[in-house]
Amino acid sequence: MSTTERRPAEPGRGADRGERAVDAPGAMPRRERPSKRLYWMWHDTMVIAERGLRQTTRIPELLVFATVQSAMFVLLFRYVFGGAIHVGKGISYVNYLMAGIFVQTVAFGATAGTGIGLADDLQKGLVDRFRSLPMSRMAVLLGRTLADLARNGLTVIVMLLVGLAVGFRPEGSPLGWLAAVGLMLILSFSFSWVGAAIGLAVRNPEAVQAAGLIWLFPLTFASSAFVPIATMPSWLRVFAENQPITKLVDAVRAWALGQPVGSTAWIALAWCLGILAVAMPLAVRFYRRAATLK
Amino acid sequence: MSALDVAGPAILAEGLRKRFGETKALAGLDLQVEAGTVLGLLGPNGAGKTTAVRILTTLVVPDRGRAQVAGIDVMRNPEGVRARIGLTGQYAAVDEFLTGQENLEMFGRLYRLPRRRARVRADELLERFDLAGAASRVVKTYSGGMRRRLDLAASLIVSPPVLFLDEPTTGLDPRSRLGMWELIEELVAQGTTLLLTTQYLDEADRLADRIAVIDSGRVIAEGTSDELKRRVGGERIELTVARHGSLEHAREVLSRHAPQGEAVHIEERARRVSAPAEGRARGLADVVRELDAAGVELDDLSLRRPTLDDVFLTLTGHEAEADAGEQEL
Numbered sequence: 144m145s146t147t148e149r150r151p152a153e154p155g156r157g158a159d160r161g162e163r164a165v166d167a168p169g170a171m172p173r174r175e176r177p178s179k180r181l182y183w184m185w186h187d188t189m190v191i192a193e194r195g196l197r198q199t200t201r202i203p204e205l206l207v208f209a210t211v212q213s214a215m216f217v218l219l220f221r222y223v224f225g226g227a228i229h230v231g232k233g234i235s236y237v238n239y240l241m242a243g244i245f246v247q248t249v250a251f252g253a254t255a256g257t258g259i260g261l262a263d264d265l266q267k268g269l270v271d272r273f274r275s276l277p278m279s280r281m282a283v284l285l286g287r288t289l290a291d292l293a294r295n296g297l298t299v300i301v302m303l304l305v306g307l308a309v310g311f312r313p314e315g316s317p318l319g320w321l322a323a324v325g326l327m328l329i330l331s332f333s334f335s336w337v338g339a340a341i342g343l344a345v346r347n348p349e350a351v352q353a354a355g356l357i358w359l360f361p362l363t364f365a366s367s368a369f370v371p372i373a374t375m376p377s378w379l380r381v382f383a384e385n386q387p388i389t390k391l392v393d394a395v396r397a398w399a400l401g402q403p404v405g406s407t408a409w410i411a412l413a414w415c416l417g418i419l420a421v422a423m424p425l426a427v428r429f430y431r432r433a434a435t436l437k
Numbered sequence: 438m439s440a441l442d443v444a445g446p447a448i449l450a451e452g453l454r455k456r457f458g459e460t461k462a463l464a465g466l467d468l469q470v471e472a473g474t475v476l477g478l479l480g481p482n483g484a485g486k487t488t489a490v491r492i493l494t495t496l497v498v499p500d501r502g503r504a505q506v507a508g509i510d511v512m513r514n515p516e517g518v519r520a521r522i523g524l525t526g527q528y529a530a531v532d533e534f535l536t537g538q539e540n541l542e543m544f545g546r547l548y549r550l551p552r553r554r555a556r557v558r559a560d561e562l563l564e565r566f567d568l569a570g571a572a573s574r575v576v577k578t579y580s581g582g583m584r585r586r587l588d589l590a591a592s593l594i595v596s597p598p599v600l601f602l603d604e605p606t607t608g609l610d611p612r613s614r615l616g617m618w619e620l621i622e623e624l625v626a627q628g629t630t631l632l633l634t635t636q637y638l639d640e641a642d643r644l645a646d647r648i649a650v651i652d653s654g655r656v657i658a659e660g661t662s663d664e665l666k667r668r669v670g671g672e673r674i675e676l677t678v679a680r681h682g683s684l685e686h687a688r689e690v691l692s693r694h695a696p697q698g699e700a701v702h703i704e705e706r707a708r709r710v711s712a713p714a715e716g717r718a719r720g721l722a723d724v725v726r727e728l729d730a731a732g733v734e735l736d737d738l739s740l741r742r743p744t745l746d747d748v749f750l751t752l753t754g755h756e757a758e759a760d761a762g763e764q765e766l
Contacts, residue, residue, distance in 0.1 A: 183549070190546045194532060194539075201534040201575060268530035272591070275494045277520040278547040 184279040191286025199294050210301045213248040221309050241306040242396035243368030249295050253331040256291045258338030258355050262348040270433050288335040295331040319398035333415045336422035343429035368392045387414035447472040447599050447630035453502035455488055462488040464654035477645030478634040485654040486634035490603045494524045507599050523592030523600045529584035531576050537587050538572040544591045562590040582613025599630045638745030658752050669743045669751045675711040679734035690727045694720050
């Protein structure tokens with residue numbers, strides 16, 4: 144090699160030449176005050192969230208597909224299976240069904256939306272670009288999960304309209320409804336982070352679509368979403384009674400129909416926060432190590 | 438474009454090592470790029486070019502070694518480095534579902550420009566990169582060349598003093614490639630320090646001040662394009678005669694002009710004769726005159742300098758291959 148050896152400049156030299164001390168080589172890494180870091184994290188998060196919302200308007204297929212699929216479920220259960228399912232307690236099946244539809248729509252929408260979106264960013268090299276920018280690293284994940292939250296809120300509204308069209312007549316109080324919507328948004332947020340972890344680990348949008356969502360099927364079907372748990376064999380009942388989707392569906396259903404909720408809501412909330420507490424650090428960890436594959 | 442505020446090289450790498458499982462991506466890489474110059478990092482797929490760029494742009498932490506960019510330690514202050522570099526990777530890393538304008542504004546705001554300044558800067562760059570007409574179109578509708586230009590524009594939002602381009606023209610058609618080269622040359626003329634990886638020898642030849650040839654994770658040769666070519670040997674006169682019968686005449690003429698003891702190389706089937714040239718253009722003129730006098734008719738005649746292909750072949754023992762299917766580390 145025929146390069147001439149030149150030593151990196153000493154800290155003192157920059158000052159002699161009238162340069163900014165901050166940029167002088169060898170200067171201590173610049174540390175921002177925590178409040179300032181938090182401000183920039185929020186700023187960057189909003190920029191990324193804005194991008195996510197714009198994407199949603201540019202790919203209406205995604206939104207349409209998500210709602211059409213859920214609408215099919217509504218029609219299927221309301222008109223095909225519903226007649227054979229007895230939920231008792233003087234509740235019509237369509238009133239029973241809709242809480243299950245809401246929770247299922249949000250759980251799938253959040254996991255799939257965030258997971259596929261991030262895997263796509265990874266594959267297209269966008270994650271590399273974001274990671275090479277002087278921006279908050281958390282913002283890429285937080286911005287996307289928040290944008291997905293807004294999108295999921297929209298699908299729930301559409302599902303509510305579909306439900307009303309096929310005879311859904313909820314009698315819950317406005318306050319109860321507010322609580323139900325709040326719980327579903329928390330559900331959306333925590334399942335988005337599960338999706339983020341899956342998307343960043345699997346790294347391929349098609350694979351996320353194919354394999355990353357499989358586990359949601361037993362979770363939503365072996366629950367109180369579509370049928371009363373009492374009709375299940377006892378071994379399955381143990382699982383169904385104690386898994387998060389059942390708790391979420393039960394709480395949303397009770398609030399929507401104006402029934403006593405009891406401790407179910409707290410258990411459901413605890414599940415969401417617990418899932419979030421595991422998925423969030425995992426997703427952040429995967430993001431840090433994320434490398435784009437060719 | 439802002440000049441570097443530091444004395445010393447704009448990019449410095451010392452003894453970088455990186456392993457991915459069993460694969461040794463870098464095996465002690467040393468690099469030095471002076472401010473305002475262009476280093477071409479040339480090597481086949483899997484040589485370690487991309488890993489080197491990923492370490493220098495803070496995306497990957499090396500197992501061992503030290504690196505500085507714009508005078509800032511890459512491992513100790515990655516955020517400081519990120520504020521001073523632009524990176525354009527192998528794919529156009531822009532959001533397909535946003536418009537060109539929205540993409541640049543988003544990146545501008547992530548570089549922490551205020552919203553209005555981000556917009557003005559986006560307009561400037563779109564204009565300069567000949568994308569103003571497509572500014573409000575979704576990137577999905579852009580051609581490959583347009584995407585690359587937008588991608589390059591995105592790395593220039595804050596006029597970074599140090600720019601990394603990882604195979605900027607791979608997969609582009611010849612015209613778009615030429616366009617990219619011209620844009621890159623403009624940037625360099627304004628004082629940007631550039632590290633460019635490429636597997637195209639002509640690209641390194643055209644854009645780079647110095648070239649580092651890398652193979653199996655380390656630099657095996659470094660110098661200007663001319664220096665590297667000189668290592669392989671000087672210029673050669675190469676001529677193709679019109680008829681097989683004139684091959685012997687041509688050989689005689691060339692051997693008279695070749696340096697002492699140098700052999701004349703004959704390829705019978707191609708009717709091609711070549712020999713090391715002495716005295717450059719004047720030698721060539723003499724050869725032409727003598728061939729003409731001897732009545733030798735020529736199909737082709739050239740004074741050929743060794744290409745970087747020759748350099749690569751000589752240095753590594755294998756040709757520079759552009760096998761895009763291989764996994765790049």
